[in-house]
Amino acid sequence: MLDVRGLSRRNFLAVGSLAGLGLTLGDYLFLQNAKASDGPAAAGPKAKSVIHIFLPGGLSGQETFDPKPNAPIEYRGEMGAIGTKIVGEQFGQLLPMTAQVADKMTVIRSMTHGEAAHERGVHNMLTGYRPSPALVYPSMGSVVSHELGPRNNLPAYISVPNQFDPAQGTGYLSSSYSPFNLGAAPEQNGFKVRDLNIPGGVDDVRYNRRRELLNLVNCEFNDRVKADNVGAMNTFYERAFDMVNSKEAREAFNLDAEEGGVRDRYGRNEAGARMLLARRLVEAGARFVTLTYGGWDHHTAITGNMHRLLPAFDRAYATLLSDLDERGLLDSTLVLVSSEFGRTPKINADGGRDHWPKVFSVALAGGGVHRGAIVGSSGATATEPEDCPISPEDLATTIYHQLGIDAGKELMAPGARPIEIVDGGKVRREIVG
DSSP, rough: OOOOTTOOHHHHHHHHHGGGGGGOHHHHHHHHHHHTTGGGGGGGOOSSSSEEEETOOOSTTTTTOOOOOTTTTHHHHHHOOOESSSTTTTEEEEEEEHHHHGGGGGEEEEOOSSSHHHHHHHHHHSSSSSSOSSOOOOHOOOOHHHHHHOOOOOOOOEESSSSGGGSSOTTTTOOOGGGOOOOOOOOOOTOTTOOOOOTOOOOOOHHHHHHHHHHHHHHHHHHOOOHHHHHHHHHHHHHHHHHHHOHHHHHHHOOOGGGHHHHHOOOOSHHHHHHHHHHHHHHHTSSSSEOOOSSOOOOOOOHHHHHHHHHHHHHHHHHHHHHHHHHHOGGEEEEEEEOOOOOOOSSOOTBOOEEEOOSSSEEESSTTTTEEEEEEEEEETTTSBBOBBOOOHHHHHHHHHHHOOOOEEEEETTTEEEEEEESOOOTTTTTOO
């Protein structure tokens, strides 16, 4: 019997169009399987985990990954540029450590979309869809949780420190695929993840007895009430129990277990603590970790703000890539640095840059991403893509592909409406092998 479960509506339309050529459904599936097994894709997923470093507010590429040292001062700004491990390419002067690991990275300098408002740009970048009043789309992390599920008793999708925007959520998917929030920032002294330990005075016997009692109550309630929220809550309970019961899962959140030298290497600050924790989490089995750092909406004093924020990011990010590589984890961990959009080509009257979604930069490393590559160009003044424009749909589709997820697969939205994980994106071979 033919297995047609993986066929989307688009596939069936293709089958119908081929019928006039004498191809049967069996012929079509045979050709598709042959195509899927041909070339690099046959090796299966390249990435087992994703660390998404999201820089909220709109990161300026001109001061970071796409400097314009030969442009007039009103375009290039006050900061200089430095050479990198990619021959002939430069980063902003405040990224010296990142410049030395550029040979592990692919930098996209031609990201582009049309959403200039923060909330709409965030939605576009986190979901691969433009916002719609008719439907709320799930974030990449929630889709990965839905498709791949948890591993090693850790939540599949974790937000460090907490969910920062509605677009980071489950959209039309069940709330059981929401990100696990830490409840506290890891850079704080005495950082502990809430509710991960058995309360004082409750031994294993009492704990297990309480769990059995809760299961009995839940079974009775589930038989009477069928609802998504009930099922999602039960899922949360079960996964929470698994974490509490697993010493290894609890230990993944324990930054104090790291040697002092490692913590110093990352930096004992917001950027360092969050990126180090992200490494611990993917090392322990988390599939998708989203972390935020700083605020990058620099309409004023962009030079001073970059001096305030970039050095800590530079140290932590470069250390993260090197640390993952040294541990043999970089090839299986895709690290993405993105923001909702970029900043205007010209410095404004307040010494800042305004919102600019027409062209901006995104950095990737690991998980099968090319090493030491620059994709696209923003031209002489970072006004628009000069070549190789990359859309949020393309970026999301490429990331899903590396995880072994078919972005063309249809998920069920409310009203039994099939919706593709990403509509219209392409796997960009400029980014991955």
